[in-house]
Amino acid sequence: MNPAVTISSVAHGGYGIARIDGQVCFIPYALPGDEVVVRIVRRSKGVLWGAIDRIVAPSPDRIDPGCSVYGRCGACTWLHFAYPAQAEWKRRIVRDCFERIAKLQVEVTWADDPERRLHYRTRAEFHGEGNGFGFYAGGTHDVVDAVACPLCHPRLNTVLSRLRELGLRGSVEVSVNPEGDDVLVWSTRQSAPLASAYPNTQWIGSDGPRALFLFDGVPVVNGAFSQSSLLLNRVLLRVVQEAVGDSERILDLYCGSGNLSLALARDRSVVGIDHNRASIEAAQATGQGDYRAGDENAFGAAIGEGQWDTILLDPPRTGAKPVAGVLAACSATRVVYVSCDPATLARDAKVLAAGGWKPNRVTAVDLFPST
Numbered sequence: 001m002n003p004a005v006t007i008s009s010v011a012h013g014g015y016g017i018a019r020i021d022g023q024v025c026f027i028p029y030a031l032p033g034d035e036v037v038v039r040i041v042r043r044s045k046g047v048l049w050g051a052i053d054r055i056v057a058p059s060p061d062r063i064d065p066g067c068s069v070y071g072r073c074g075a076c077t078w079l080h081f082a083y084p085a086q087a088e089w090k091r092r093i094v095r096d097c098f099e100r101i102a103k104l105q106v107e108v109t110w111a112d113d114p115e116r117r118l119h120y121r122t123r124a125e126f127h128g129e130g131n132g133f134g135f136y137a138g139g140t141h142d143v144v145d146a147v148a149c150p151l152c153h154p155r156l157n158t159v160l161s162r163l164r165e166l167g168l169r170g171s172v173e174v175s176v177n178p179e180g181d182d183v184l185v186w187s188t189r190q191s192a193p194l195a196s197a198y199p200n201t202q203w204i205g206s207d208g209p210r211a212l213f214l215f216d217g218v219p220v221v222n223g224a225f226s227q228s229s230l231l232l233n234r235v236l237l238r239v240v241q242e243a244v245g246d247s248e249r250i251l252d253l254y255c256g257s258g259n260l261s262l263a264l265a266r267d268r269s270v271v272g273i274d275h276n277r278a279s280i281e282a283a284q285a286t287g288q289g290d291y292r293a294g295d296e297n298a299f300g301a302a303i304g305e306g307q308w309d310t311i312l313l314d315p316p317r318t319g320a321k322p323v324a325g326v327l328a329a330c331s332a333t334r335v336v337y338v339s340c341d342p343a344t345l346a347r348d349a350k351v352l353a354a355g356g357w358k359p360n361r362v363t364a365v366d367l368f369p370s371t
Contacts, residue, residue: 004056007034012093012343014077014371018050025050028138029071031081032089033059061085067150074138075124076151076371083117087366094342094364101346106359111239112366113232120229120369121152123175126160128168133160151370153178153231159185159198166193175220178231182213186223210278212257219257219282225316227259232367236338237263239363240312243336247309251332253299253323254315258283258291260338261312265289271306273298296322308332319344321351328355340367 007016007030016030020038025048027038035057042049055062065071065079078086091108098104127136127143134146147164148157155176163172172194173186185201187194195201200211202222211222215230216237227233240260244250248268252261255272257279264270270289274280283291292298303311303326311332313320317340320327327335328351335352339345349359 002037002039002053004035004037007032007036007059010089010093012097020048020050023048027052029077029080031059031062032085033061065150069134069144069146072137073135073144073146073149074140075135075146075149077138079150079370081370083114086370087112090366091364094362097342097346098349098359098362101343102350102353104346104349104353104359106362109361109363110366111235111363112369113235116229116231117366117369118150119153120232121149121156122178122230123173123226123228124149124152124156124160125171125173126163127171128163130167130169133164133168153229155183159183162197163194166191166197168194173223175222175226177213177215177220179215180213182220184211184213184220184222210282212282216263217286218259218262219279219286221257221279221282224276224279224282225256227367229367232369233259236260236365236367239365240336240338243334243361243363244310244312245334247333249307249309251302251306251308251311252289253302253311253313254320255279255283255291255312256314258286258289260314262286262288271302273302299323300326303327303330303332310334310336312336312338314338315344317341317344319348321348324348324351325355328352328357334360 005018007018009017009032011017015026015028018025027050030036036052037054038050039053040048040050061082062080063082070079091110095108098106129143132143132145134144137144159174170188175184183198185198187201187203190203212219220226250264250270252272255274258272261270261272265288272289272291273294275295277293280291280293300323
């Protein structure tokens with residue numbers, strides 16, 4: 001029988017960490033302070049991957065997740081992790097990524113909305129297999145049937161309930177307006193029942209322009225990136241606008257439909273560039289700022305050609321590696337970098353630091369409570 005081990009910390013990705021036979025072991029759903037019996041399920045390059053067989057003594061921060069499919073559904077991993085401990089460990093993960101990857105010592109401040117730790121998601125991808133509809137199980141394409149999700153906004157759960165009734169197969173991404181009736185559906189396949197239920201249903205190859213709605217003055221475009229919570233996005237916007245300060249000339253890279261810069265463009269000079277043409281067309285249609293479609297080559301050219309006070313960027317999870325070197329050599333006064341992955345952020349920050357930049361402020365923004 002395996003001996004019990006105590007979980008000492010959590011890693012980027014949310015895994016609990018323990019040492020077993022002198023090796024680091026990553027354990028899903030394990031929390032700091034848990035005493036657990038662990039079953040080893042995989043060994044790779046000097047580390048172990050385990051699963052909880054039995055909880056001998058729970059962490060004081062372990063709570064009832066209140067979800068019947070939690071642990072099977074892969075939509076979230078920290079619903080059983082209480083605040084404020086969850087917030088503190090998120091800050092530590094960001095700080096540790098900077099120290100370990102970028103070799104930078106930073107203090108990490110915190111920004112959140114304590115009233116929106118549940119029912120905050122306004123965008124989610126659901127999956128169907130005919131007789132079940134919900135989310136994939138962790139690490140698989142097996143559908144876990146979900147009647148409702150405690151992280152989804154009530155309007156999004158209403159759509160989930162309707163989609164289950166349709167008996168669909170395939171994947172759909174749904175965006176809802178939490179303060180209106182708008183529903184956007186992006187489907188992997190054409191479906192007459194789906195289009196009948198939700199007129200703003202589109203897919204790759206659909207005729208006509210992308211459906212959209214405005215939220216806080218920013219277009220939310222069907223099938224294009226937007227933050228998973230339009231409500232928690234307001235926290236992010238406050239942090240970004242404070243970081244941008246009184247800058248008058250702003251370059252917004254990976255700008256999407258202008259989420260981070262449209263409000264600034266009302267009284268300042270803003271140029272935004274993004275790969276996604278549908279998002280750029282929506283931003284242009286607002287009449288604010290100068291939004292252009294382009295790739296990383298266009299990003300690099302814009303960095304070098306303009307006299308920018310602030311360069312703002314919000315790259316995908318893979319980070320901004322293609323432009324990090326050009327960014328490090330730029331003449332802007334400040335760089336404001338928004339990231340959903342602290343590891344790739346730290347990797348790019350290392351390049352900036354090598355170019356003479358120093359981190360002025362690092363803020364962990366809780367856009368994904370309980371995950």
